[in-house]
Amino acid sequence: MKKLAIHGGKPQREAQYPSWPISGPREEELIRQVLSSGQWGGFHEFVTQFEQLFAGLHDARHGVAVANGSIGLELALLASGIGPGDEVIVPAHSFISTATAVSRIGATPVFVDIGRDSFNMDLQAMEQAIGDDTKAVIPVHFAGLVCDAEELTRLQRLHRFRIIEDAAHAHGAEWNGARAGGMGLAGVFSFQNSKAMTAGEGGILISSDDETAARARSLANGGRRPDGGWFEHFELGTNLRITGLQAAALLAQLERLPEQIRIRRENAEIVREGLSRVPGVHLQELPEAATVHTHYLLPGWIDALEFGADRDDFVKALEGEGVPIRPFYPHPLYKNPVFKNKDIKSRVTACPVAEAAAHDSFWLPQRVLMGTAEDALDIVRAVEKIYEVFKPKKTAGKPN
Numbered sequence: 422m423k424k425l426a427i428h429g430g431k432p433q434r435e436a437q438y439p440s441w442p443i444s445g446p447r448e449e450e451l452i453r454q455v456l457s458s459g460q461w462g463g464f465h466e467f468v469t470q471f472e473q474l475f476a477g478l479h480d481a482r483h484g485v486a487v488a489n490g491s492i493g494l495e496l497a498l499l500a501s502g503i504g505p506g507d508e509v510i511v512p513a514h515s516f517i518s519t520a521t522a523v524s525r526i527g528a529t530p531v532f533v534d535i536g537r538d539s540f541n542m543d544l545q546a547m548e549q550a551i552g553d554d555t556k557a558v559i560p561v562h563f564a565g566l567v568c569d570a571e572e573l574t575r576l577q578r579l580h581r582f583r584i585i586e587d588a589a590h591a592h593g594a595e596w597n598g599a600r601a602g603g604m605g606l607a608g609v610f611s612f613q614n615s616k617a618m619t620a621g622e623g624g625i626l627i628s629s630d631d632e633t634a635a636r637a638r639s640l641a642n643g644g645r646r647p648d649g650g651w652f653e654h655f656e657l658g659t660n661l662r663i664t665g666l667q668a669a670a671l672l673a674q675l676e677r678l679p680e681q682i683r684i685r686r687e688n689a690e691i692v693r694e695g696l697s698r699v700p701g702v703h704l705q706e707l708p709e710a711a712t713v714h715t716h717y718l719l720p721g722w723i724d725a726l727e728f729g730a731d732r733d734d735f736v737k738a739l740e741g742e743g744v745p746i747r748p749f750y751p752h753p754l755y756k757n758p759v760f761k762n763k764d765i766k767s768r769v770t771a772c773p774v775a776e777a778a779a780h781d782s783f784w785l786p787q788r789v790l791m792g793t794a795e796d797a798l799d800i801v802r803a804v805e806k807i808y809e810v811f812k813p814k815k816t817a818g819k820p821n
């Protein structure tokens with residue numbers, strides 16, 4: 422049996438996985454064009470070009486690029502008429518702004534559980550949480566796995582809520598051929614440094630609803646309207662524009678996206694196949710309907726009884742073997758101090774899976790899936806090595 426690196430053995434690998442973000446001559450060339458244009462701001466033609474291209478690629482008619490994904494979510498809520506007194510259902514695990522965006526515009530987030538193997542909002546729990554004040558639902562396409570779009574749409578028709586997709590993880594992702602972000606009333610993406618496409622910071626709201634998109638544009642552009650003057654302001658707007666420099670980077674990043682998704686999917690397949698043979702390691706499900714899972718992350722959970730070690734020991738051991746990995750969010754969103762504040766209203770439904778996930782789940786970051794097939798196989802080899810050391814004494818193999 423090989424000795425683990427955390428026990429003083431040789432790590433599975435010493436070479437680094439590819440670093441992130443990735444850029445090249447194309448980003449430099451386009452950024453240089455903006456630099457020499459005399460218009461570095463949000464009115465450079467690259468911004469409109471990017472908005473149209475990105476929205477079109479995600480099955481939406483309009484795109485409004487904004488400073489970041491967090492503000493994009495607030496904008497989507499405001500532009501779709503959500504406000505004080507309204508409830509908005511969100512998953513109990515996500516990045517904080519999925520929920521704080523709701524509070525910041527004066528509405529009330531309602532936290533519901535996630536699915537054990539989907540890591541996405543549990544749609545049954547979501548339906549049970551619907552109340553008289555429910556006006557919208559924010560599904561998060563976690564890790565690049567689109568939420569079950571047919572079921573979501575069925576529930577939407579039945580209960581008539583607005584869908585605002587948090588697609589911060591899901592650039593280019595699909596469910597039965599339909600692209601993430603383009604299914605709801607509005608969809609919001611992030612271009613923050615770690616995301617699958619990045620300009621350092623940035624975001625975009627996409628929508629095929631003319632009214633929502635026009636309102637979002639106006640709110641993000643000082644309350645102006647296309648038919649009004651520069652100093653005529655119709656909405657209580659502000660400036661949420663991205664710069665031409667960011668749009669230049671994003672145009673180049675968009676060109677890289679299909680190839681990067683292809684590489685991640687191929688490597689994820691290798692990891693999924695290899696780890697399916699290791700007892701106690703459960704990776705995020707990959708339903709057939711998820712025609713493109715972009716694997717921005719590869720999440721999973723550890724069954725400590727089957728694996729012989731808990732999530733924390735697994736994470737430490739895998740890091741020791743040279744594979745970057747992150748424990749999951751440390752607690753469901755509603756356990757953050759901000760939602761303990763009595764002045765900030767929220768409603769919490771039973772979330773047993775979200776509670777468990779905080780202790781037993783993890784994710785592999787996208788960069789470990791951006792290398793070669795051998796790099797991906799190293800993840801499998803490292804996990805197998807760890808399992809051999811920790812496996813429960815009586816387990817002969819994975820039960821059928």
Ligand SMILES: Cc1ncc(COP(=O)(O)O)c(C=O)c1O
Binds near residue numbers: 492
């Ligand atoms: C699921 C999710 N929603 C929203 C955001 C917010 O995006 P940003 O960091 O661009 O504000 C992030 C990322 O940070 C995220 O992961």
